[in-house]
Amino acid sequence: MTRVDEFNSFYTSTFSQALQVMYAVSGDRQVAFESTVDAYRRAWRDWSKIREGNPLAYVRNEAWKLTGLSRGTHPLRRKHEEDSDIQLLEALGEMTVTDRRLIVLMTLGNTDLEEASQEVNLPAEEGIESVTNALAALETKLGQSIDEIERRMNGLGQATASFQQPTPATIRKAAKRGRQRNTVILVAASVALAIGGGFIVTEGDALDSRASLPYREKIGAERTDVVLDAENIDSGNLLTLEQVGQLDVQSVWSVENTDENIDNTTPYATCPVKRFADSDPLKVLVRTWTANGKDKERVAQAIEVSRSTKIADAAYRRLVRWYSDCQHPRVQLVDSYSVKRPAGDFQILLLRSHSTPVRTFTVGFSHSGNVTSTLVHEVDGAIGPRIGSFARTLNNSVSRLCADTGGNCTDLISYQRTEPPRTSEDPAFLGIVDLPPIAEIDRVWVGVKAFSAAKVNPAATGCDRADFSAIKTAKSKLFVIPQAKDLPKEFGVAETIGHFPSEKLAKEFVQTISDRVNECGVKNLTAEVDQRDSFRTTQYVGKTWRISLEVTKGHRITFRGAIIRRGSDVAQVTFTPSGKFDVSSKVFEAVAARAGARLRFGE
Incomplete structure (x- = not known):
């Protein structure tokens, strides 16, 4: 077996178990993953030295040291890891470093007491005493027997099952670059210590020394040679x-x-x-x-x-x-x-x-x-x-x-x-990419730059009579397809947005518009209102409808309208179709909903 094959076999067969051990010891699965990966990189770098000994113990020790170089564990993040045994992790976290590592090595690590004691630098006699006292304390803390605790310990390993193990080639490649990098880092560290005249001492416990350890975005991140x-x-x-x-x-x-x-x-x-x-x-x-x-x-x-x-x-x-x-x-x-x-x-x-x-x-x-x-x-x-x-x-x-x-x-x-990312121009309004295709027209929608709607609201119809004049900052935007042939002059989309002083006033405005539209077909005999619908999300609500008005004898004009509210912001969207140059009520509703999503970029 070649040296590469030998390492590949070792790495492939031991990675999952080493990761499980590090998670139980450190209490943070992301830190455990990053530390374990980096430890295997070091193992390959030193493979000729450690291959005849206990390479797995080497990896676990290196990974434990590396947890102190990461951000440290994140208690808030652990609380949201609902797929793990948080109570057990917290109980382990209250132990001394040595006791915690001994218990984890003897359960998830499948090591005997003598090997576990050697790994944490304790004589076997002291190891027996430490682990006996630690297990007794854990039984008292959790109110369970040793057998039950052991089953829970083994269950911790499931929390790391979602990680994808890097390939052996990836580990070896990173280790090669790391060797070249370390010489520079060691020299720089020596100079820094000489200038500073001292160094910081910590216990090296990732659970206890978060505040005093150096901050790093990740193991190996933010390096001075990152560009190289x-x-x-x-x-x-x-x-x-x-x-x-x-x-x-x-x-x-x-x-x-x-x-x-x-x-x-x-x-x-x-x-x-x-x-x-x-x-x-x-x-x-x-x-x-x-x-x-x-x-x-x-x-x-x-x-x-x-x-x-x-x-x-x-x-x-x-x-x-x-x-x-x-x-x-x-x-x-x-x-x-x-x-x-x-x-x-x-x-x-x-x-x-x-x-x-x-x-x-x-x-x-x-x-x-x-x-x-x-x-x-x-x-x-x-x-x-x-x-x-x-x-x-x-x-x-x-x-x-x-x-x-x-x-x-x-x-x-x-x-x-999620809601879509902002557009470059007038981000609170609909974007060109939000507008639907019309019939077989193979041309691009064009939007004019937003303008004041304080005096005239181009989105208003004879039914809703929406007036934004009380909102001095109200703005409107028009969308057309200028290069398309055969489109009537009135074809296009108009959108008006107003920011009201309060959510209550915004709600009242929307209700007024809705009531006018609902009554329009009754009070105006030349008007027909149909295809009413509504939509609601946790962020915004809206209503849509279609209005048909007789403007001259035998000639009617149709509007698709919508009113949308997001907090104190209100948007009115009106589409003026013509004949076959129309969209379905569902397509228009999707456009109206997108207008509600865009309101989050309002002032």
């Missing part, structure tokens, strides 16, 4: 074929192209106005994959290595903005999701092109240290990949980068539907 590491990023940091294949397991995937040309300016996906969000990146990588199915399924991943985390932050925001400002004919923002991570959230947007054929785009944005990564999935039809699968693939793209970029590695993710 990021320059080592290559095509090996892109998603693997197997990882991309999880987006559609029914198809056979293949790599179409890998491009590292920094001078290439052609966008690799719909919506972006440029190929890269960083105008002066250190390095770029774009890879595309295709599936063999009939739906022209395609995936693209782009990596941009920036010269600093600040520049990368700006690039990330710019990438999201390109999609939230998307102005392509018949392309609409359908939904948005947030990928929740302890180390920082990512965003997923779902867009749809209503051209022929209909095509769905799922776009994920991730950020790790000084690197931004975009993942785009395209497929014919109205159904994209499962959002859960896409979120995991997006997180996998970060996992392949974070060790090299000073970013945050985690496999603890969840996702939830």
Whole structure:
């Protein structure tokens, strides 16, 4: 067996157990994961020295030391880890470091008393006395027998089951870079100690010394050589074929192209106005994959290595903005999701092109240290990949980068539907990307810049007679399709927004408008009101309707109207269709709901 094979076998067979031990000892699964991964990197670096001894004990000791270099454990975070035994973790946390480690090693670690005592640097006799007293205290604290406590200890291991174990190759690669880095760090540390004339002493207990230990974003994060590491990023940091294949397991995937040309300016996906969000990146990588199915399924991943985390932050925001400002004919923002991570959230947007054929785009944005990564999935039809699968693939793209970029590695993710990101212009109003396609018109909606609605409300109709003149800051915005042929002059969308002095006054205004619309068909014999509907979320409420008014004998004009309230803010949306240039009541309701979501960006 080669040296590499030997380490791979050791790492693969022991990682899960080592991680479980570190979680029970430290009380924080994210800290445990990061420390355990880093400990295995060190084990590979020192493999020739430790292979003949007890390498697992080496890993556990190194991981325990590393917990003191992380942020420390997070009691508030532990309280929200509902899938774990918080009561047991807290009871263990009240013990001394030695007692806690002994109990965990003898249960989750599957070690005997002599080996466990040796690992914590205690003679066997003292180990017996310590563990006996510790178990007695734990029995009293929890009111359970030793057998019951042992079962609960073993149950703690389930809390780390959601982590994805890094590949052995990833560990070895990171260890190689770490060896080169350590020489510089040790020299710098020696100089700092010489200048400072002293050093800080702690007990090294991650549960007890949080305040006195140095703050680090993660193990190995915020390093002085983070840019040097990021320059080592290559095509090996892109998603693997197997990882991309999880987006559609029914198809056979293949790599179409890998491009590292920094001078290439052609966008690799719909919506972006440029190929890269960083105008002066250190390095770029774009890879595309295709599936063999009939739906022209395609995936693209782009990596941009920036010269600093600040520049990368700006690039990330710019990438999201390109999609939230998307102005392509018949392309609409359908939904948005947030990928929740302890180390920082990512965003997923779902867009749809209503051209022929209909095509769905799922776009994920991730950020790790000084690197931004975009993942785009395209497929014919109205159904994209499962959002859960896409979120995991997006997180996998970060996992392949974070060790090299000073970013945050985690496999603890969840996702939830969120309101869309802000647009660049008049963000409290509907965006171009929110408006639906009209008939077969293959032109882009255009919005005029918001203007005062204090005197005239362009969204008002003869039925609702909505008057925002009491709100001096009220504004309106109009949307039209100027390049489309055959559209009547009155066609378009008008939206007016007003911020009321109180939520009570906003509610009264909405009620007044609703009452006028409801009475319109009765009081005005030339008016017809139908297709009434309403919607409600935890943030906003709204009502929609369709009004038909006879303006001259034999000629009627139709309006689709909506009134939406979010706290003290009210939006009125009116769409004036014409003949076939119309949308369904459900489509209009979705537009009205999006107007409610956009109100969160109001003043």
